[in-house]
Amino acid sequence: MSLETLRPSPAFASVLPIEYVDLVEHGPYTNRSGDGSKQTVKVTDMGKFKEVIEEHPMCAGCAMTLFIRLAYIGMPNPEHTIVVGTAGCGRLAISQASVPFIYGNYGDTNAVASGLKRGLEIRFPNQKKDVVVMAGDGGLIDIGFQGLMHSWFRKEKFTTIMLDNEVYGNTGGQESGMTNHGKVLKMAPRGKFGDKIDALGLAKVAGVDYIARLAPTNPARVARTVRRAIMVAREVGHSYIQAYTSCNIEYSIPTPDVMKDAFEIEKERYGFEEIVSPEAKAYLDEVEKKPKTKKTD
Amino acid sequence: MANVKGSSVCRTAVDEGKPADWVPGGEKQTVVDPMEMFHKLPREKLFITGSEAARESMRRANIDIAIAYPITPQSESMQQAGYLYDEGYIKEYYRGEEEIGTFSAISGASRAGVRALTATSGPGLMRGMEAISSWPGARTPIIMLNMCRVINTPLAIQPDNIEMSFLLNTGILLLHAENQQDFYDYPLAAIMASEQVDVTLPAVVSVDGFFCTHARGPVEVTPEEFKLPPRDGWRSAVPAMDNENPPARISRDAPIQKSNFISYHMHASWQQEVFAAVERSAKYFDKYLGGLIEVVNPDAEDFIIASGCAVSQAREAVRQEGEQGRTVGLVKVKSIRPFPTEQIFEAVKGAKRILVPEFNQAGWLHKELCAVLYGRCKAVIKDGPRVFGGMTMPTEMIMEWLAEFRKEVK
Numbered sequence: 084m085s086l087e088t089l090r091p092s093p094a095f096a097s098v099l100p101i102e103y104v105d106l107v108e109h110g111p112y113t114n115r116s117g118d119g120s121k122q123t124v125k126v127t128d129m130g131k132f133k134e135v136i137e138e139h140p141m142c143a144g145c146a147m148t149l150f151i152r153l154a155y156i157g158m159p160n161p162e163h164t165i166v167v168g169t170a171g172c173g174r175l176a177i178s179q180a181s182v183p184f185i186y187g188n189y190g191d192t193n194a195v196a197s198g199l200k201r202g203l204e205i206r207f208p209n210q211k212k213d214v215v216v217m218a219g220d221g222g223l224i225d226i227g228f229q230g231l232m233h234s235w236f237r238k239e240k241f242t243t244i245m246l247d248n249e250v251y252g253n254t255g256g257q258e259s260g261m262t263n264h265g266k267v268l269k270m271a272p273r274g275k276f277g278d279k280i281d282a283l284g285l286a287k288v289a290g291v292d293y294i295a296r297l298a299p300t301n302p303a304r305v306a307r308t309v310r311r312a313i314m315v316a317r318e319v320g321h322s323y324i325q326a327y328t329s330c331n332i333e334y335s336i337p338t339p340d341v342m343k344d345a346f347e348i349e350k351e352r353y354g355f356e357e358i359v360s361p362e363a364k365a366y367l368d369e370v371e372k373k374p375k376t377k378k379t380d
Numbered sequence: 381m382a383n384v385k386g387s388s389v390c391r392t393a394v395d396e397g398k399p400a401d402w403v404p405g406g407e408k409q410t411v412v413d414p415m416e417m418f419h420k421l422p423r424e425k426l427f428i429t430g431s432e433a434a435r436e437s438m439r440r441a442n443i444d445i446a447i448a449y450p451i452t453p454q455s456e457s458m459q460q461a462g463y464l465y466d467e468g469y470i471k472e473y474y475r476g477e478e479e480i481g482t483f484s485a486i487s488g489a490s491r492a493g494v495r496a497l498t499a500t501s502g503p504g505l506m507r508g509m510e511a512i513s514s515w516p517g518a519r520t521p522i523i524m525l526n527m528c529r530v531i532n533t534p535l536a537i538q539p540d541n542i543e544m545s546f547l548l549n550t551g552i553l554l555l556h557a558e559n560q561q562d563f564y565d566y567p568l569a570a571i572m573a574s575e576q577v578d579v580t581l582p583a584v585v586s587v588d589g590f591f592c593t594h595a596r597g598p599v600e601v602t603p604e605e606f607k608l609p610p611r612d613g614w615r616s617a618v619p620a621m622d623n624e625n626p627p628a629r630i631s632r633d634a635p636i637q638k639s640n641f642i643s644y645h646m647h648a649s650w651q652q653e654v655f656a657a658v659e660r661s662a663k664y665f666d667k668y669l670g671g672l673i674e675v676v677n678p679d680a681e682d683f684i685i686a687s688g689c690a691v692s693q694a695r696e697a698v699r700q701e702g703e704q705g706r707t708v709g710l711v712k713v714k715s716i717r718p719f720p721t722e723q724i725f726e727a728v729k730g731a732k733r734i735l736v737p738e739f740n741q742a743g744w745l746h747k748e749l750c751a752v753l754y755g756r757c758k759a760v761i762k763d764g765p766r767v768f769g770g771m772t773m774p775t776e777m778i779m780e781w782l783a784e785f786r787k788e789v790k
């Protein structure tokens with residue numbers, strides 16, 4: 084474990100950076116079992132413990148930042164997690180976290196993560212390393228589409244999280260493949276042509292083992308979903324989370340109304356949905372120590 | 381042992397049909413010191429194609445992961461990498477989705493701290509260029525074999541090394557193999573140089589497609605029971621991507637996302653360091669390859685400077701010139717990046733005429749030489765002969781150019 088590889092001498096305890104001490108003593112590091120079964124840092128305590136991500140330069144009120152903070156709290160073993168990101172708003176926050184971050188070219192996340200995960204398995208045969216891609220809708224469904232699909236079909240053992248703000252936020256508000264039909268945005272002056280791409284449907288076709296859609300309306304559920312997705316990727320196959328993370332700037336949502344919007348969109352078309360393969364379900368039942376449900380049919 | 385215990389897709393070698401007592405080929409090999417392998421071990425002479433030479437090189441290179449995407453004339457070598465994986469000399473192997481995916485994935489593998497190999501040709505190199513050109517800044521040691529072929533329209537699969545010119549200013553280490561023997565030796569040397577702490581850069585070994593990859597030539601190989609030392613992921617100019625660090629704000633690839641002086645300075649100094657690392661690799665190549673250049677007839681007045689297949693053609697021209705009583709010198713440039721400026725200058729400082737034959741339209745080697753020898757060397761540097769699009773370069777052509785050159789420059 085990382086904290087065992089490099090352990091500060093007790094003589095230096097008094098001069099260790101406060102950030103380090105807080106993360107280890109009052110944060111998500113070492114505070115848990117590593118498999119997500121004993122989650123001692125609770126979402127409901129947010130604000131009372133040291134988070135792996137705190138400062139970020141994203142817009143005030145951006146729902147994406149809330150989701151990203153929750154996702155980090157949900158990680159079952161942040162000490163052995165690597166996040167792969169790409170150009171897009173999310174990486175402005177992700178790169179500030181105390182979890183190693185890879186920043187490649189725009190749209191390369193799922194290819195990079197494929198090589199990374201396989202490389203880590205060779206190098207650390209006895210230590211599971213969790214690889215998590217967190218990227219925007221444009222980064223995954225447009226420029227990264229090919230890499231995304233192939234990583235799914237190859238059943239690469241990592242997690243993809245789409246930060247779906249339904250727009251290219253970072254380049255100033257152009258439409259993306261995940262924008263809804265008819266929406267007027269930059270580069271869609273007459274409204275988006277074509278429908279929002281059914282990424283969940285594609286994930287189903289590709290046989291992704293754990294698929295979830297959610298909005299950040301229920302913080303505990305976000306953390307739990309992220310944890311489940313990572314656990315499935317660790318042992319079973321690929322996992323995909325699609326999160327509605329509104330862009331209040333480009334969609335002109337007044338900052339105080341960001342959560343109201345999230346609840347409305349959730350109700351309208353972004354309800355919580357989980358699609359779990361039988362293998363993933365059996366595995367989750369086991370780690371979550373739930374009694375196996377008997378098949379009735 | 382990843383392919384024994386289970387690959388990324390949960391399959392074990394036994395699941396894939398290997399007997400339970402299967403021992404991967406790589407585990408039967410013994411690690412030797414690179415200098416021992418390059419200069420001391422006995423060698424057996426084979427008569428094999430360039431692709432087969434690449435296979436024998438890979439067999440001894442202790443490669444952890446190879447990611448392939450087919451393109452002529454590269455495919456044969458990466459198929460051979462597949463067989464090596466099957467024999468257990470390479471631990472992990474798969475066909476990528478296409479070149480951007482393949483070269484992004486290989487950078488992910490290198491970030492994980494393992495030895496990673498890929499290969500490509502012409503259009504594949506161009507397609508993957510965004511990924512490739514980000515390898516040096518990401519300080520990812522990677523070995524890429526590059527079997528050169530035509531790029532640009534009209535599409536063709538023929539040999540032509542114009543694509544190498546696109547790699548010159550990337551910060552990638554770049555060797556140019558003359559023949560099958562070099563295509564066996566250079567990848568091994570390139571791997572060891574690229575993984576030195578003061579280098580930590582990707583390396584490309586280019587070879588002229590078909591002429592070398594698909595033709596047989598003599599190749600002296602070391603015994604296959606010896607392999608290079610493994611990559612040590614912790615010996616690196618940047619932290620390995622393994623989380624074996626205390627919790628801290630660690631971004632392996634610093635995103636420079638502000639438009640202010642600190643970010644300009646950060647990018648600039650990072651780039652300076654990449655190109656300084658290229659220069660620092662020279663001492664390793666010097667050791668491993670026995671010099672960055674080879675010089676024939678050092679006292680000549682007329683010189684040919686060439687790289688790749690053009691060297692072989694020039695060698696024969698030099699021999700025939702000698703038969704006719706004329707001494708012509710030859711400088712073989714083994715390493716294009718780092719560029720052996722001082723060594724070349726020393727070799728040709730007494731020359732009167734320098735001819736630069738090339739297998740490409742742009743004459744990139746000629747331009748390189750003019751740039752570094754300008755104002756330092758009295759010789760006239762003539763660009764040609766140049767053939768491209770798949771043409772061969774007969775030795776008579778080089779000799780005719782030499783005769784013409786002597787008339788032009790008395």
Ligand SMILES: Cc1ncc(C[n+]2csc(CCOP(=O)(O)OP(=O)(O)O)c2C)c(N)n1
Nearest residue numbers: 170171172189219220221222250251252253
């Ligand atoms: C090869 C390449 N093409 C285009 C860009 C420009 N670019 C940077 S971020 C971005 C859009 C990001 O949108 P999305 O992925 O949806 O993330 P968001 O910013 O909305 O979170 C684009 C087009 C780039 N950096 N690289």
Ligand code: SF4
Nearest residue numbers: 142145172252330331
């Ligand atoms: S532009 Fe939109 S998505 Fe990006 S940080 Fe601002 S609110 Fe968030």
